[in-house]
Structures are given as C-alpha cells and as structure tokens.
Amino acid sequence: MDTLEVEFLSMKVPVSYNEYKTLPDGCKNYAFSAFKELNLDIVKEILESLLYTKRSDIPGKEWVNEWKKKGILTKEELNLIYWDNMRAALIARKYSQLIKDVDIAPWWQYIAVMDLGTTPAHAAMHGMIRHYTDLIWDIWFPLNGIGCRCTIRSLSPEDLEDKGINPHKIPTGLPDMKEVIANNAYNPDFERLIKPKFAEFNMEGKLNISPDKGYANNPGTDLMRWLEIKDKYSKEEWLKLLKNA
Template sequence: MAEVAYGSLPFGEMVRFFLRKLNLPTEHWTDIYTREHDWAFVVAGANRDALVADFRAAVDKAIAEGGTLEDFRRDFDRIVATHGWDYNGGRDWRSRVIYETNLNTAYAAGRYEQLQAAPYWQYVHADWVTNPRHQHLAWDGLVLRRDDPWWQTHYPPNGWGCQCSVRGLWPRDLAAMGKDGPDEAPEVHLVERLIGQRNPRGPRLVLVPAGIDPGFEYIPGSSRQRGAAQGNMGQ
C-alpha cells in the first residue's frame, strides 16, 4: 500500500471497519456527512446500486490486498466504461480522491480502535508532504490525553489528501520526551463554510474548526466504537 497516506500494510481493524459498511447510492458528496461515513460506503454521484457495488469491490480489494493507486485506477477505468458513468472532475483527480479517502479513513478508524489502550495520543504530521497545511504542521508533536475533547474534531485525516496520523504514548514516553504531562489543547476557532453548492437539494452552512476541511471534523470509526460499547453494556 505504498501510495496510501501512512504507507501502512492492511491490518485487521482497518479491513473489518470497511467490511461492515453498507453500500449507499448518492447524488452529491454532502448527502451523508462526517460520522455517517462510519456506516455507509458512498462514492459521490454514484447513484445506482450496481455502480456503487462495483466501486465497493474495487476499494475492498485495495484495502484487503494493499493495492496501489495505479491498481485502483485500472478498476476505476473499467467501472466507468461498464456503467457509462459521467463523473465530475478529471480521471486522475477523481480516482485519487476515491482511493485515498476510503483507505485513509479506514486506516484511521482501525488505528482509533487500536489506540484505545494508550492514555496519551500524539499528533504526527507526515514529513514527506511537499505542501503542508500550516495548521496541521503547527499541531505536529502535540501530546494530549486520549479523552481530550480536541480529538473529537481534529483526529486525522483532517482534509482531502491529509497525511497526518496519531501515535499512542504512555507515561514513560512522555518522561523520555521531557514532559511531566500532556500539552494544553490548542484553542478551537470555528468558521462557517458553505458546502453543497451543486447539490440539487441546495447548499448548507456548516461550522468547522479552522484548518479542517468540511466533512472531516470527526473521528473515523468512533460512532461504531460507541455503538459496540453500548451494545456490550446491554448484555
């Protein structure tokens, strides 16, 4: 999976997160938003069941087998030709968005499940990014408690193509870093963003923290973790 953001190999939590999603046809990327992506697989503008199913199979293969972007693009071309899909944007851009967004959020959800044992989390900005977002770079190295509310809106990926990730830390790690406790969470500044200008249902305003692209202000997989915990409590 050399071209996925984190450069990771597939792992169980990542694969299972994606497999549990239900296919959902949509007209526009704003038809479902933030945590709704924990439960549904969508491709913006793929509004037919068969088309969504074929994309689902291609993404599933990329996640489970560690396929590259070029591998996925071959599947993308075949699916577009089979269904005569008239999509927005250029072929290279659109195929990258579908591939990276699905693999990066599945990775993030899998890591979120794994990180529950660590009392502290550290924000890690990928040092190979050639055009870093200034806010993301400013958060690099930030150490907060796992349950700090800041993570609810700033757990990466934090935008289209974002390469940031989270690392789990223990008290001994903080001591080795010369810290006697976590850092203070940065102040969150909410900004209004207008999204869905091309949606037939009309646009809407959303409040998003500065530095976060609309739709990324959540923790991938967190709603599933809460649902599982509530289910266990009821047993």
C-alpha cells in the same frame, strides 16, 4: 488482510453524492460515495470492489487501472476514492491499537507530514500533545481532510520525561499561539505553513480552526461503535438512526 480495516469498509452504506454531502460529519464514516453523482448501482460496485481489493491484498494501482478502463471516473478521482477510504480504514485500525496501549502510553501527539502539501490548519496542529481522553480527539483525529496524511503517535510517561514535558501541565482542547510556536521551534516551514493561520486565533488565543468540511469525526471511534452494535442493527438501519438522532 487486516480484519478491522475490512470491518471499517464493510460498515459503509453506498449513498448518492448529494445525500453524502448532506450527512452530518458524525455519519460520514458510515456512508460511502464516489465524490460525484453516479448511478447508485455503480457506487455499490465501487465499494464492493474496494472491499475485494482489501481482502485480497490487491495493490491500489491495480484497482485504479482496472476502474480507469471503464471510463466512468478519471484517474485522479479514482486515486482520491481509493486512498481516502483505505487511509481512513488504516487510521481506524490504528485507533484500536492506540486504545489498547493507553495503560502504558496514555498521551497522544498529532503528527502532520509538514511538506508543501500539508494543509496550514493541519500544520498548526503538528506536535500537539493531549491525553487520550481529551474531547479534541473526537474531531481532530485523522483523517481531517481530503488527502490528509496526518497520523497520531502515542506517548508514555517516559516519552514525556525525555521531552521535558510535565504531564500535569499538558493543556486541553485546541492549542494556543504559545503552544503552536513551541511545537514548531525547529520547524523550517513555520513561517510559511503556520504563521499565516495566526489570524485565525480567537480572542482567548486559541486556534479558531476545524478539520476540513465533512471530516470533523474520528474513524476509530466510529468503527468501535459499529462493532458494539452491529449484531443489533443492519448498517442501513444504523445510518438512518444516526441521521435522525
């Protein structure tokens, strides 16, 4: 059991699906929904069972099978709920580790899986390197969509040197077309996955893309923020404050 992953799931407030859909992206990591309209008591039960599963190291397949027997949600819906939340918790923990290592590895690289299931917009971000302080990580930090399998790799000055990259020439913000092409020079799926997105470059040559709706946030920074203030507010009070900000 990982304490930070449990903390991430514990900070979530069960809400109806209708309410969840109306929340700003910056609030969504603090809320929990079942991706369809259900009785709120059932939503609470699902979240509590996910927490129990994480604390007890119960396999995801076992959790899905147990809930499938209840006949409330399909296997596909249950898999979505389980993996979306557990993956976000894992990424939040990873962010904490990345931050601890910034003195030795202050650059981060976006890594997509790059297979048939990779979203084109996520594929276009593959290979992008930015300093950890770049504001792009407030938005383009996994998860960046339902079923997102992207991750972040940390890079040290030595790593950049090995790649022949001058740290003083690393851009900021979204990559431009030249950078995307360079990042995928040896990618056999470039034509299929990335080139179709060229129509979405803006007039300055920057990518005009964003994470999937509801995912323009950073699970890691949201968790760190919660850990700083959780002694001052209940999670319900905190979500309300954010909604009204």
